[in-house]
Amino acid sequence: MKLNTLVKTNKVTAYGFAAFKGLEKVCANEGCNIVISALSPAIMRDMEIYEYFAPMLKRGTVFNNIDDIINADLDVQLVTVCMCHDWSEYSKNKVIIVSRHQGTIEVLKDMYPEAPVLSGNVTADDIKDKLVIGTLPPSLVQYCESYRAVTIKDFDYSKDSELSGEELKSRIVICEPVSIAIEEANELIDYTIKTVKGNVIVHPWQKYDVTATYDDVDPCWSGCEHSHSFIAPTTKDKFLDKVGRNWMIDILSITPVLS
Numbered sequence: 001m002k003l004n005t006l007v008k009t010n011k012v013t014a015y016g017f018a019a020f021k022g023l024e025k026v027c028a029n030e031g032c033n034i035v036i037s038a039l040s041p042a043i044m045r046d047m048e049i050y051e052y053f054a055p056m057l058k059r060g061t062v063f064n065n066i067d068d069i070i071n072a073d074l075d076v077q078l079v080t081v082c083m084c085h086d087w088s089e090y091s092k093n094k095v096i097i098v099s100r101h102q103g104t105i106e107v108l109k110d111m112y113p114e115a116p117v118l119s120g121n122v123t124a125d126d127i128k129d130k131l132v133i134g135t136l137p138p139s140l141v142q143y144c145e146s147y148r149a150v151t152i153k154d155f156d157y158s159k160d161s162e163l164s165g166e167e168l169k170s171r172i173v174i175c176e177p178v179s180i181a182i183e184e185a186n187e188l189i190d191y192t193i194k195t196v197k198g199n200v201i202v203h204p205w206q207k208y209d210v211t212a213t214y215d216d217v218d219p220c221w222s223g224c225e226h227s228h229s230f231i232a233p234t235t236k237d238k239f240l241d242k243v244g245r246n247w248m249i250d251i252l253s254i255t256p257v258l259s
Contacts, residue, residue, distance in 0.1 A: 001075070001076055001184070001185040001186065001187075002074070002075060002076070003023075003036070003053075003055055003069070003073070003074040003075070003076045004070060004073055004074075006034060006036065006053060006076060006185070007023055007027045007028070007036075007070075008027075008028055009028055009031045010027060010028055010031035010032045010033070010034045010188075010205075011027055011028060011029055011030065011031060011032070011033045011034070012024055012027035012034055012035075012036055013034070013035050013036070014035075014036050014037065015035070015036075015037040015038065015039045015044070015047075016038030016039050017038060017063065019063040019064060019065050019066055019068065019069060020036075020038050020063070020069065022065065022066030022069070023036060023066065023069065025066070026066060026070070031188075032188050032203065032204055032205040032206070033205050033206065034052075034053060034188075034205050035049055035051075035052040035053065035205075036052065036053045036054075036055070036076070037049070037052050037053070037054060038054070038055055038057065040135075040149035040151065040175065041054075041079060041081045041138055041141055041147070041149070041178050041180045042081075042147065042148065042149035042175035042176065043149060043151065043175065044079075044081055045081045045083075045175075045176075045178050046175065046176075049081075049231075050080065050081045050082075051078065051079065051080050051081070051231070051233050051234065051238070052078075052079055053076045053077070053078060053079070053185055054076060054077055054078075054079045054137075054138045054139075054182075055074040055075070055076050056074060056075045056076065056077060056137075056139055057074070057137060059121070059137070076185050077138065077139065077182045077183070077184065077185060078182065078183050078184070078185040078234065079138050079180055079181075079182055080180060080181045080182075080183075080233075080238070081178055082178060082179045082180065082181065083178065084146040084147075084176075084177035084178055084179050085146070085177070086177065087131055087146065087148070087177060090131055090146070092112060092114060092115070093114065094129075094130055094131045094145070095112045095114075095115040095130070095131045095132075095133060096115055096116055096117075096118060096126070096127060096131070096132050096133075096134075097109065097112065097115045097116070097117045097118070097132075097133055097134050098117075098118045098119075098122055098127070098132055098133070098135060098136055099117070099119060099134040099135055099150065100119050100135075101135075101152075101163075102164070103163050103164035103165070104134070104150055104168070104172065105117055105119070106164065107168065107172060108133055108134065108150065111133075112133070115133075118134075122136065122140060124140065124143040127140060127143055127144050128143045128144075129143075129144075129145045130144055130145060131144070131145060131146050131147075131148075131177075132144045132146075132147050132148070133147075133148040133150060133174070134148075134150050135149070135150060135151075138180055138182060139182065141178075141179075141180050142179075142180050142181065144179065145179065146177040146178070146179055147177065147178055147179065147180075148174060148175055148176070148177050148178075149174075149175040149178075150172065150173070150175070151172075151173045151175075152168070152171050152172055153171040153172075153173060154171070188204045188205070188234060189204070190202060190203050190204070191204075191235065191236040191239070192236070193236065193239060193240075193251065193254060194251070195250075195251045195252060195253060195254055196250050196251065196252050196253075197252075197253065200254040202232050202236075202239060202254065203232065203256075204232055204233065204234045205231055205232060205234075206231070206232050206256055206257075207229060207230070207231050207232070207256070207257040208229065208230065208231075208232055208254050208255060208257060209227060209228075209229050209253075209254075209255045209256075209257055210227065210228060210229070210230070210243055210251065210253070210254050210255075211225055211226070211227040211251075211252045211253045212225070212226060212227075212243055212244070212248050212249070212250060212251045212252055213225050213226075213248070213249040213250050213252065214226055214244060214247050214248055214249060215247045215248075215249055216247075223249060225252065229257060
């Protein structure tokens with residue numbers, strides 16, 4: 001799917017570089033409330049956004065304004081972010097550093113002295129099934145076994161390309177590990193979820209309160225109710241997985257949260 005198509009037919013919340021925020025001003029005021037982001041999947045996970053649309057950007061791409069973005073007619077992919085185990089459970093010889101910023105490389109080499117450094121063009125084969133720390137687009141993160149994003153607060157390439165030492169250490173952010181799944185973004189279609197009181201039509205990207213009963217290894221807690229809120233994912237299968245397909249007994253209610 002094209003970014004321009006999403007923007008023209010949906011209400012957009014955008015994350016990323018400054019020009020990207022302009023998508024919110026040119027989007028439709030109807031359709032789904034979707035999220036489009038150029039940020040790292042790890043940062044999106046920290047914001048509790050686990051599914052979003054990511055533009056496919058070539059490394060080093062720079063957009064000065066919203067017109068540049070629209071004229072580029074970018075492709076987008078649907079990104080689903082998953083949690084990963086702590087890296088202490090893995091062998092350190094699986095770690096690879098990916099960065100073009102010399103100061104960042106020095107910090108990461110202190111953490112992983114034996115890790116090779118990739119600072120040029122990276123391919124899927126370079127990182128497949130590896131633990132990668134550094135900077136990668138989602139289109140490559142999907143091939144990592146696990147990924148730790150590294151960012152610099154308020155980074156400005158024109159001023160911070162030589163950033164190092166204590167100033168870098170005070171601004172560098174190393175995220176917790178994630179893995180992601182990527183699929184082609186297709187049309188957003190409503191789907192039906194069965195509840196105890198009947199079927200409910202669910203609209204992707206709408207926020208819902210969901211109450212369900214769950215099984216538990218402790219018989220004292222088996223059948224207990226639990227309620228939580230989340231943004232509905234794009235398919236019925238993903239919705240059920242999010243509620244807890246493997247240990248859910250019944251969905252009691254699904255109620256849209258009106259903003």
